[in-house]
Amino acid sequence: MADQALDGAASRPLLSLRNVNMTFGGVKALKNVSFEVLPGEVHCLAGENGSGKSTLIKVITGVYRPEAGAVIDYDGQSYSHMSPVTAQAGGIQVIWQDLALFPEMTVAENIAFQTVIARWPRLVNYAEMRRVATNALQRLGVTLDVDLALHHFPIAQRQIVAIARALVGQAKLVFMDEPTASLTQSETDYLLDIVRNLSASGVAVVFVSHRLAEVLEISSRVTVLRDGALVGVYPTKGLTQSRITELMTGKTFGYSALHRDLGTSPVMLEVKGLSRPGEFQDVSLTVRRGETLGITGLLGAGRTELALTLFGMRKPKSGSVVLDGNPVRFGSNRDAIAAGVAYLSEDRLSLGLIQPQAIADNMVVASLDKILSRGFISSDRKRSLVNRWIRDLGVKIGKQDDAISTLSGGNQQRVAIAKWLATDPKLLILDAPTVGVDVGARAGIFDIVSKLADSGLAIILISDEVPEVYFNADRVLHMAQGRIVGEYAPCATTLQAIEEAVYA
Amino acid sequence: MRRFVRSHATELALLAVIAVICVFLSFATDRFFTLGNAFDLLNTSSVNIIFAVGLLVVLIAGGIDISFAVAASVVQYLTATVLGWVGGGNWIVGLIIAGALGVALGCINAFLIHGFRIISIVATISTFNIFFGLLMFFTGGVSIYNLPDWLTTRVVLFEREMADGTWAEITLPVLIMAICVFATWALITRTTTGRQLYAFGDNPEGARRFGINIGAMQFIAFGWLGMMAGIAGLVQGHYAQEVVPNALYGRELDVLAAAVLGGARLGGGKGSVLGCILGVLLVSITQNGLNLMGVSPFAFKMIVGAIILAAITLSNTSIERLLPFLKSRRVPS
Amino acid sequence: MTVLIDRARNALGPELAGPLAAFAVVMVVFGIAAPNFLSRATFGSVAFQLPELGLLTLAMLLPILTGGLNLAITFTANMAGLTLAWVLQSQGGVDAGIGAFVLGSVLAVAVGALSGLIMGLVIAYTKAHPILVSLSMMIFLRGLGEFLTRGGDVSGIPGFLARIGYSSIFGIPVPLLIFIASVLIWHILLTRMKLGFNTYMIGSNIEATRYSGINTRKVQVLVYTLSGAMCAVAGIIMLARFNSVRVGHGESYLLITVLACFLGGVNPFGGFGRVIPVFVALVVLQLLSSGLNLMGANQHLATAVWGILMITVMILRWLAGRLKFLNTNRG
Incomplete structure (x- = not known):
């Protein structure tokens, strides 16, 4: 579409x-997409979950073979499809989100692992490994102790190691899949510097991220995908976060901020001066019955730590919590659940749900006492409870006994919400409830949240996506470096104002 | 220095514990701190150390093997029989036969694990029963006493008469053990294959993405353990001067405990030859010391069990918690 | 009708297919090969041998469901047996009364439970690997037992206890009745009780279970304690059967119990597995050894055949998985 001519005269595209x-199982994952990367540029691939970003990367790296008719020009050669071998030989490297590193091996071995891959066994040349690794790190402008096992390093530095490993493979084009997803702000800044260095040394970087602030900061051009189709290619200069959001979602946000009158509603949760050194300090907040309080802020701001403390899984150093008029001090999350606090984890895959187990079992695991009859689990009660929640929350399942992992992200999240609603909570804390949930299904989740608030539940909604809290919360708290630094009423503030404050 | 401490925490801790025990025993008994006793310890620990370094390779690759000790019994018996057929033979022939038979048995495990995707503990518990059941069935539990002369003759490599008239000796099993230890050390730390084994045990999916041949890893790991088990079997036969079908039954768990005590991790990717040896030595030094102190042999098994239980409990409460200055910013992966 | 089948399937689990198929094969093969196989004698010997291995397998089952293992089961059973034997001895040996037996049994179960409790505490609080914890407990108990008995037998058991070991009620041997009762208790525990439910959840993902408000440490401690108590029941039965206790008695059962669990479809990583299929798997194992016995083979050949059966079942499962995979890919 537009703007493809940018710098076009100066250099031929690398890719x-x-x-x-x-097409996967009748669903078109990519629809007539075109994509272009210039040598040495930082290009951003933007799109919501399920927009086709990772499918596109897998086509380029040869994991998937596109349908006939596709043309792939890379580094002066033309292909109808790539294979993993041609892609790697041509210098295309991907840094996956899970990094695929070896934690017990040294940094040098992780970076120079390519040198121990050989058809026939050879002696290991540790000196050569060290040299290769140090060189790769030097190109990134980083010094690490290459002889120390990788597990001694924090996640941000492991990310660096993964990038260095890609450089050893003579990379010309590096894809980074959500590289900042688990980094704190300062770590992210560090990583972005590295990306700039790479770009300056002539390596093209395709940056996949849903964090718009980073997108704007690092890239020269942005390609936006939506529902498997190309929306357009845009020079970053002149784009704003809200414009990218519009392009990604295709909505001009006809939503308006919430207008609920909660003036007389009784206070459900009152937190005063809550602190846990190193995590958060002096946090005070209140949530009323029927109110949704949004908490936003960057990763590492202490949001999840605060939530876990309210849920009784960590103990506060100082401060007080009053729930429904009673001062509470939880010894464990069991006390919190009994008192009426529920916490939906941000990590649905490994903490939120017990993936291999049945849908029905996941729904009742937190409220087993309710399906007991004379001390024994009543399968009739269990079935009727599960049926009720499946109906009320509109969960689409095959059989109750199917494993949770057979469900889509959106349906899994509904099951997770049902699990907590079954405990009859007074306060529901939702930590990043739309992570890994398709664009279409997110609205459904927020419909449920809104109905729950209307029924009198107090809700805390935590998200690092500002629009999510802006459109779904009555009030928004901005958290940074463990402190509450701002409070906004969406009906009296613009989305941009909050975004600017948060991403500043 | 600090880096060395951090990357060898288990080995250093074990060394410290062994040192404390040794100091204590040297004061408590007058026999312990002698060359004769030290050599004695080495002679008696040889078989277990050979087993342990073999098992280490499988543990590093992320597997577990329950069958290796009874496999060693099978090898012992078959080797003795084969040697009977060919008549005579010598140490070289014996070791080659035993090693080859061991590799074959190990490869059966690898084949089941890789070919049919059976989890290693399930596969090797099955082969444990198969090996042992068939061995006892075909031999009827009868021992072999008429072994070739070269196999039953003690081979002393080094001896010295001590002041008190006793003899300090190093025997052939120690040399074989040293060769096995060196070979395993070279395999896992000096060859590309060894590093691939570590990587495979550490992160199988990552290793696969790098194009490591997963099947080859299983065959190498279990084949190596098989070879070590075969050799250990022959050495044990030499040591005991007879081949008893159920002599090694139950040894697998003792060796496993020692190997893991030495820092090998169930689940793969971690473990060293040094740690393994120290793990075995800790157990045998304790037994030896209690023996010299005149403690009832029935009691010292119990004490060894208690020490292992305590060591495992302590090592899991993390060395870093005990030695706070080592604390690193460790992020769970 | 379909509702009933559904219910039955729910109660028994999909794991039952494998053991039942193995059961059918064993019945048919030996029915043809050994003419006297389908006789009272065969079933008598199965009924007689099943309880010891069976009770120990039940003790192994719970830890495996949590994703662990209890390698100390046989020596825990020995220690419990010793406890009972000593109480009986101190109360007059062969002349000891029923009161001494009751007291001794209670103490025996307490000793078994204590061994489990210690393991459970170590596993729950240090997160040490259960294989290691139970392995060192096994080494410790073996040493303790040998120390206390000096490697010998403890005998001098009153006659009524031996009679319990060999008597029958309605034609069913008493040990078998105790075993069947234990199977039912374990079945109810796992399908109908909170502890059982949580055992499965922990086996699949202990952290996610903790986040759901389950006291995972308590569950782990209870699981190992119950496992130890069940070992004690096995130890008491063994004492009644052999009229004496010796440390190391039943040692060879250890890995067979693990095999029986896997044969019964229990997931080696925990989280899935049911009692009834394990029960059927145990019956299959005993039928196999009885059948082989009839044909003149000994227990050692039966042990080997058990291993071969396990491998065969695993290969068949693998094949079934492959077929399913190929079918879905074609469709």
Whole structure:
């Protein structure tokens, strides 16, 4: 579409794709997509979950073979499809979100692991490994102790190691899949510097991220995908976060901020001066019955730590918590659940749900006492409870006994919400409830949240996506470095104002 | 220095514990701190150390093997029989036969694990029963006493008469053990194959993405343990001067405990030859010391069990908690 | 009708297919090969041998469901047996009364439970690997037992206890009745009780279970304690059967119990597995050894055949998985 001519005269594209189509089980994952990367540029691939970003990367790296008619031009050669071997030989490297590193091995071995991959066994040349690793790190402008096992390093430095490993493979084009997802702000800044260095040394970087602030900061151009189709390619200069959001979602946000009158509603939760050194300090907040309080802020701001403390899984150093008029001090999350606090974890895969187990079992695990009859689990009660929640929350399942992992992200999240509603909570804390949930299903989740608030539940909604809290919360707290630094009423503030404050 | 401490925490802790025990025993008994006794310890620990370094390779690759000790019994018996057929033979022939038979048995495990995706503990518990059941069935539990002369003759490599008239000796099993230890050390730390084994045990999915041949890893790991088990079997036969079908039954768990005590991790990716040896030595030094102190042999098994239980409990409460200055910013992966 | 089948399937679990198929094969093969196989004698010997291995397998089952293992089961059973034997001895040996037996049994179960409790505490609070904890407990108990008995037998058991070991009620041997009762208790525990429910959840993901408000440490401690108590029941039965206790008695059962659990479809990583299929798997194992016995083979060949059966079942499961995979990919 527009703006493709940018710098076009100056350099030929390193990579250029046209007419890429992919279909999975009758669903079109990519619809006639084209994509282009210039040598040495930082290019951003933006789109919501399920927009086709990772499918596109897998086509480029040869994991998937596109339908006939596709043209892939890379580094002066033309292909109808790539293979993992041609992609790697041509210098295309991907840094996956899970990094695929070896924690017990040294940094040098992780970076130079390519040198121990050989058809026939050879002696290991540790000196050569160290040299290769140090060189790669030097190119990034980083010094690490290459002889120390990787597990001694924090996640941000492991990310660096993964990048250094990609450089050893003579990379010309590096894809980074959500590299900042688990980094704190200062770590992210560090990483962005590295990306700039890479770009300056002539390596093209495709940055995949849903964090718009970073997108704007690092890239020169942005390609936006939506529902498997290309929306357009835009020079970053002149874009704003809200504009990218519009492009990604295709909505001009006809939503308006909430207008609920909660003036007389009784206070459900009152927190005063809550502190846990190193995590959060002096946090005070109140949530009324029927109110949704949004908490936003960057990763590492202490949001999840605060939530876990309210949920009784960590103990506060000082401060007080009053729930429904009673001062509370929880010894464990069991006390919190009994008192009426529920916490939906941000990590649905490994903490929120017990993935291999049945849907029904996951729904009742937190409220087993309710399905007991004379001390024994009543399968009739269990079935009727589960049926009720499946109906009320509109969960689409095959059988109750199917494993949770057979459900889509959105349906899994509904099951997780049902699990907590079954405990009859007074306060529901939702930590990043839309992570890994498709765009279409997110609205459904927030419909449920809104109905729950209307029924009198107090809700805390935590998210690092400002629009999510802006449109779904009555009040928004901004948390940074463990402190509450701002409070906004969406009906009296613009989205941009909050975004600017948060991403500043 | 600090880096060395951090990357060898288990080995250093074990060394410290062994040192404390040794100092205590040297004061408590007059026999313990002698060359003769030290050599004695080495002679008696040889078989277990050979087993342990073999098992280490499988543990590093993320597997577990329950069958290796009874496999060693099978090898012992078959080797003795084969040697009977060919008549005579010598140490080289014996070791080659035993090693080859061991590799074959190990490869059966690898084949089941890789070919049919059976989890290693399930596969090797099955082969444990198969090996042992068939061995006892075909031999009827009868021992072999008429072994070739070269196998039953003690081979003393080094001896010295001590002041009190006793003899300090190093025997052939120690040399074989040293060769096995060196070979395993070279395999896992000096060859590309060894590093691939570590990587495979550490992060199988990551290793697969790098194009490591997963099947080859299983065959190498279990084949190596098989070879070590075969050799250990022959050495044990030499040591005991007879081949008893159920002599090694139950040894697998003792060796496993020693290997893990030495820092090998169930689940793969971690473990060292040094740690393994120290793990075995800790157990045998304790037994030896209690023996010299005149403690009832029935009691010292119990004490060894209690020490292992305490060591495992302590090592899991993390060395870093005990030695706070080592504390690193460790992020769970 | 379909509702009933559904209910039955729910109660028994999909794991039952494998053991039942193995059961059918064993019945048919030996029914043809050994003409006297389908006789009272065969079932008599199965009924007689099943309880010891069976009770120890039940003790192994719970820890495996949590994703662990209890390698100390046989020596825990020995220690419990010793406890009972000593109480009986101190109360007059062969002349000891029923009161001494009751007291001794209670103490025996307490000793078994204590061994489990210690393991459970170590596992729950230090997060040490259960294989290691139970392995060191096994080494410790073996040493303790040998120390206390000096490696010998403890005998001098009153006659009524031996009679319990060999008597029958309605034609069913008393040990078998105790075993069946234990199977039912374990079945109810796992399908109908909170502890059982949480055992499965912990086996699949202990952290997610903790986040759901389950006291996971308590569950782990209880699981190992119950496992130890069940070992004690096995130890008491063994004492009644052999009229004496020796440390190391039943040692060879240890890995067979793990095999029986896996054969019964229990997931080696925990989280899935039911009692009834394990029960059927145990019956299959005993039928196999009885059948082989009839044909002149000994227990050692039966042990090997058990291993081969396990491998065969695993290969068949693998094949079934492959077929399913190929079918879905074609469709």
